[in-house]
Amino acid sequence: MERDTNLLALRPTVVTEETKGIELFQNTTLRPILKFQHPLLIQILYSSTLASKQLAKIDNEHDYHTKVKSILSSDVGLRGVLIGVVTGLMTHDEYVAYAKNLKEANKRIVTMLAKRYTDTWVKEKDASQQC
Numbered sequence: 001m002e003r004d005t006n007l008l009a010l011r012p013t014v015v016t017e018e019t020k021g022i023e024l025f026q027n028t029t030l031r032p033i034l035k036f037q038h039p040l041l042i043q044i045l046y047s048s049t050l051a052s053k054q055l056a057k058i059d060n061e062h063d064y065h066t067k068v069k070s071i072l073s074s075d076v077g078l079r080g081v082l083i084g085v086v087t088g089l090m091t092h093d094e095y096v097a098y099a100k101n102l103k104e105a106n107k108r109i110v111t112m113l114a115k116r117y118t119d120t121w122v123k124e125k126d127a128s129q130q131c
Contacts (some may be wrong), residue, residue, distance in 0.1 A: 004091035005042075011036050025094075026108050034112055035087045041085060041113065042120055045071075048078050055121075065118040072110045083109055085127050 001031065011032035019027055046052050051071045056066045072079050086109055090098060098105050 004093070007089055007091055008088045011063070022104050022108070025097055025101070025111075027088060027106065029094045029098075030086065030109060030112065033086050033111075034116060037085055037089065038116060038120075041082060042117070043084065044078070044081060045117060048075070050075060051078065061118060064121050065114060069110075069114045072114055079110065082113060087112055 012035050014031040014035060034126075045055075048071075051068075054067055054071065055064065058067055062116065072082070083106055087098060088097060
């Protein structure tokens with residue numbers, strides 16, 4: 001139980017609307033973990049040789065998002081590492097809930113990752129253009 005308490009204390013607060021079921025799990029568990037792990041998740045993607053080569057050539061948001069989604073769906077090893085980074089910070093009860101909805105939860109993780117990666121890329125691109 002001490003581990004669960006410590007994990008929950010680490011997470012940032014994410015304000016969301018009231019929801020139920022898998023959407024509640026997404027908003028109370030997945031979003032805070034993704035926010036907390038964001039720098040690491042970004043580094044993992046950029047450290048992937050295949051992903052970094054493919055993404056370096058892209059110059060617009062739509063193509064970047066499409067390519068990230070393609071990489072996350074085709075590179076099983078990378079996807080597994082990224083999902084592991086998220087599930088590793090779940091409490092016991094959260095992991096039990098995750099395991100019950102594994103396919104849907106993984107789909108949501110990958111979708112949110114693709115969005116976060118794209119948003120970060122856009123911010124970095126905008127910042128570099130302002131210099």
